[in-house]
Amino acid sequence: MEFSEILQQTNFTTVDWVIVLVxxxxxxxxxxxxxxxxxxxDDFVVAGRGIRTxxxxxxxxxxxxxxxxxxxxxxxxxxxxxxxxxxGVVAGVVSFFVGLTGFIIAALRRREVLTIPEFYGTRFGRxxxxxxGIILAGGGIFNMGLFLRAGSIFIVGITGLPxxxxxxxxxxxxLLGLVLFYxxxxxxxxxxxxxxxxxxxxSFGLLAATGIAVIKLGWGNIFTRMIELKGxxxxxxxxxxxxxxxxxxxxxxxxxxxxxxxxxxxxxRALAAKSETVVRHQFMLASASYAIRFIVPYFWGACAFIMIxxxxxxxxxxxxxxxxVEAVDSxxxxxxxxxxxxxxxxxxxxxxxxxxxxxxxHDSYFLCWSSVITNDIIAPLAGKEWDxxxxxxxxxxxxxxxxVVIFLxxxxxxxxxxxxxxxxxxGAIYFSGAFAVLVGxxxxxxxSSTGAVAALLAGCLAVFGLGVVRDAVLRGLLRxxxxxxxxxxxxxxxxxxxxxxxxxMVVGSLLFPDKQRNEGPA
Amino acid sequence: MAFWVVxxxxxxxxxxxxxxxxxxxxxxxxxxDIKSMMADIRQRHEAGKAAGGGD
Numbered sequence: 001m002e003f004s005e006i007l008q009q010t011n012f013t014t015v016d017w018v019i020v021l022v023x024x025x026x027x028x029x030x031x032x033x034x035x036x037x038x039x040x041x042d043d044f045v046v047a048g049r050g051i052r053t054x055x056x057x058x059x060x061x062x063x064x065x066x067x068x069x070x071x072x073x074x075x076x077x078x079x080x081x082x083x084x085x086x087x088g089v090v091a092g093v094v095s096f097f098v099g100l101t102g103f104i105i106a107a108l109r110r111r112e113v114l115t116i117p118e119f120y121g122t123r124f125g126r127x128x129x130x131x132x133g134i135i136l137a138g139g140g141i142f143n144m145g146l147f148l149r150a151g152s153i154f155i156v157g158i159t160g161l162p163x164x165x166x167x168x169x170x171x172x173x174x175l176l177g178l179v180l181f182y183x184x185x186x187x188x189x190x191x192x193x194x195x196x197x198x199x200x201x202x203s204f205g206l207l208a209a210t211g212i213a214v215i216k217l218g219w220g221n222i223f224t225r226m227i228e229l230k231g232x233x234x235x236x237x238x239x240x241x242x243x244x245x246x247x248x249x250x251x252x253x254x255x256x257x258x259x260x261x262x263x264x265x266x267x268x269r270a271l272a273a274k275s276e277t278v279v280r281h282q283f284m285l286a287s288a289s290y291a292i293r294f295i296v297p298y299f300w301g302a303c304a305f306i307m308i309x310x311x312x313x314x315x316x317x318x319x320x321x322x323x324x325v326e327a328v329d330s331x332x333x334x335x336x337x338x339x340x341x342x343x344x345x346x347x348x349x350x351x352x353x354x355x356x357x358x359x360x361x362h363d364s365y366f367l368c369w370s371s372v373i374t375n376d377i378i379a380p381l382a383g384k385e386w387d388x389x390x391x392x393x394x395x396x397x398x399x400x401x402x403x404v405v406i407f408l409x410x411x412x413x414x415x416x417x418x419x420x421x422x423x424x425x426x427g428a429i430y431f432s433g434a435f436a437v438l439v440g441x442x443x444x445x446x447x448s449s450t451g452a453v454a455a456l457l458a459g460c461l462a463v464f465g466l467g468v469v470r471d472a473v474l475r476g477l478l479r480x481x482x483x484x485x486x487x488x489x490x491x492x493x494x495x496x497x498x499x500x501x502x503x504x505m506v507v508g509s510l511l512f513p514d515k516q517r518n519e520g521p522a
Numbered sequence: 523m524a525f526w527v528v529x530x531x532x533x534x535x536x537x538x539x540x541x542x543x544x545x546x547x548x549x550x551x552x553x554x555d556i557k558s559m560m561a562d563i564r565q566r567h568e569a570g571k572a573a574g575g576g577d
Contacts, residue, residue: 052558054551057544082530089533192559196552203545210538223527235526285544292541299534 010160010339016348017159023201023352024178024359030193052274055192056282060269061289062195065202066361067354070297071150072419074334077301079418080243081226081234084298087252092291094256099283104261105270107442109279114271116264116434117376123441124449124514126380131456132437133376136264137369139430141402143423144365145409148172150331150419151358152410157335158351173407175355179362180403191363198360202353209342209350210296213303216341225306234302251491254498255424258431260290262438264372265364297334304337331419370398417467421490425465432497433459436505444509451509458497458504465493 076084098105113119117136121129152172155161161171214222226234233242237249244252260266260283273279308314314336317328342350374395379386433456440447440455463469470488474480 052555054548055555055559058548058552061548082526085530085533088537092537193556196556199552200545200549203541203549207538207542207545223531227523227527232523232526235523235530288537288540288544292537295534295537296541 010158010336011342011344011347012159012339012351013344013348015344016351019345019348020352020355023356024175026194026197030197033193053278053281053285055196056269056273056278057286057289058199059192059195060266060282060286061203061293062199062357062360065199065206065289065293065357066147067154067358068147068150068361068419069293070300070354070357071154071331071334072423073294073297074301074304075330075418076243076420077298078305078330078333079301080237080298081230081302081305082223082298083233083235083237083239083242083244084301085295086237086244086249087255088291088294088298090249090252091256091259091294092287094253095260095287095290096284098257098261099280099285099287102276102280104438104442105267105279105283106276108267108438109270109273109276115372115376116267116438117372119441120437120452121376121380123447124437124452128437128449128452128456129376130380131453132434133372133380135433135456135460136430137372137377139426140264140365140369140372141405142409142429143426144362144369145406145413145426146419146422147358147362148176148406148410151175151355153329153331154335154354154358155351157332158339158347160339175359176362176403176407179359179366180400191360191367194356194363195360198353198356201349202357205346205350205353206296208346209338210299212341212343212346213300213337217303217306222303222306225309226302229306229309245491247489247495248491251424251494254495256290258427258435260286262431262434263427264368268364268368300334300337304333307337307340308333366399366402367395369402370395373398414468417490422466425462425490425494428462428465428494428497429460431459432462432494432501433457435498436501440505440509446509446513447505448509448512448514450512450514451505451507454504454508455501458501461500462494462497464488465490465497 073084073088076087097103108116108119111119111122113122115133117129117133120132155171231241233239236242237244238246269282270279273282308318316322318330318333320327338350339347374391378394379391436455436459437447437452440451464473465488467490470485470493474485474488
């Protein structure tokens with residue numbers, strides 16, 4: 001059976017299409033409401049710093065529990081089984097620790113900056129701010145470059161739309177257009193309102209879908225079948241034959257820290273919180289969200305694996321035995337699974353909520369990267385005091401430009417690894433250096449601007465963790481053996497670059513101290 | 523392996539349970555927070571206008 005025929009075996013009906021088409025209009029309405037409240041950059045970027053704990057948790061979860069998160073997590077559950085759970089557990093534990101101690105986030109909130117590069121500027125000077133802004137915005141926009149592709153795979157898989165039809169591209173353009181519309185209008189206020197609605201719908205939809213998956217497959221049967229199909233590798237992340245291994249687990253520990261304390265959209269929530277106490281409470285409470293946003297989709301991915309392995313046509317599509325047949329992209333596993341187990345009506349609600357999640361992820365990232373470019377690259381380069389109205393206008397224009405860029409990247413970039421691993425390493429281009437600079441700048445008096453620049457540049461070496469770059473350099477240019485290439489796993493490159501950035505920060509600061517100290521640790 | 527099977531079952535049930543409770547709390551309290559946030563922004567703007575402040 002052709003994969004396109006398999007895709008059409010979904011429970012998606014006309015009723016579900018109506019639900020899916022009406023829901024995004026709610027976000028548009030919120031954008032229109034919010035635009036009346038925007039007067040300055042404080043309103044546009046951090047909603048006037050008036051976000052309290054519960055709303056902060058909703059927006060944090062609304063942004064981070066996106067369709068892309070669900071897709072890449074489900075893919076990890078599909079390929080790694082329950083062993084993938086370690087990633088979620090680590091993320092939750094680290095977030096709780098960050099909330100308890102206020103590590104990085106409380107110190108940043110205390111400084112009343114709008115963005116991370118702004119902190120670089122106050123601590124290390126203008127040049128560090130501009131360089132940090134370029135790396136952050138560039139790495140961040142690249143990191144979100146494949147979101148649209150993941151979103152399109154989800155919609156194709158769950159609705160049964162033909163992948164090769166023009167309808168899919170139109171759907172993606174319309175969704176992107178809606179996000180751009182309400183983000184440009186209302187900034188963070190729109191984002192907060194849309195995230196809240198999306199949180200409510202997605203949370204209850206997610207719990208319902210999980211219940212249905214357990215009922216249809218059987219709680220005990222799920223684990224029994226995983227033992228039969230994957231053995232210990234499906235449960236123990238340290239197992240040599242698992243998809244992970246000890247180095248990967250260490251890499252995930254670091255990513256747990258990054259996801260909550262270094263990634264700009266999480267930090268933006270901290271900066272938008274009413275006080276340091278609210279920040280800490282927010283992160284401690286949101287630790288459950290950080291865990292569940294990974295663990296539940298991993299569970300779904302594992303269930304998808306079990307269902308697919310039990311159906312010959314699907315098993316052959318995803319794990320072909322015939323010679324020369326290419327396997328279907330494992331990103332399709334989740335939408336195919338959900339399309340088959342969810343009843344009509346609920347499938348529309350879940351799809352609408354997932355599309356809303358997709359939109360809310362985009363709105364936060366558009367706002368984040370555009371404000372970094374405005375405040376941390378253009379403004380310092382322009383070297384003049386900008387009025388607030390102009391800054392808002394430029395930020396709005398940049399949001400539109402970024403939308404175009406990611407549309408182009410999403411369909412052109414050759415993805416050669418699991419989407420989660422691509423995002424981890426593309427994010428590392430920014431966060432490797434950022435970790436060293438933030439920790440050094442916040443907690444070490446002797447951290448200097450030279451050390452900061454060195455750390456930021458060292459962090460860019462993470463690009464060699466990308467499958468396509470690694471292949472081009474090691475296989476294409478240097479003609480390395482497969483054994484040598486295997487040494488440069490994503491996790492090994494990631495951990496090495498972080499260590500290198502820290503070393504660069506320390507050595508650069510000790511050898512080239514600043515002549516005049518700028519606002520050391522608070 | 524039995525350890526890992528039990529661990530992940532417990533972890534899954536615990537996180538779903540905690541999340542369910544949190545979802546209910548955030549839904550209710552979040553609606554109140556939105557009302558407060560909008561009121562704060564309105565108040566700040568009015569104070570700014572009264573003080574004659576610009577951008």
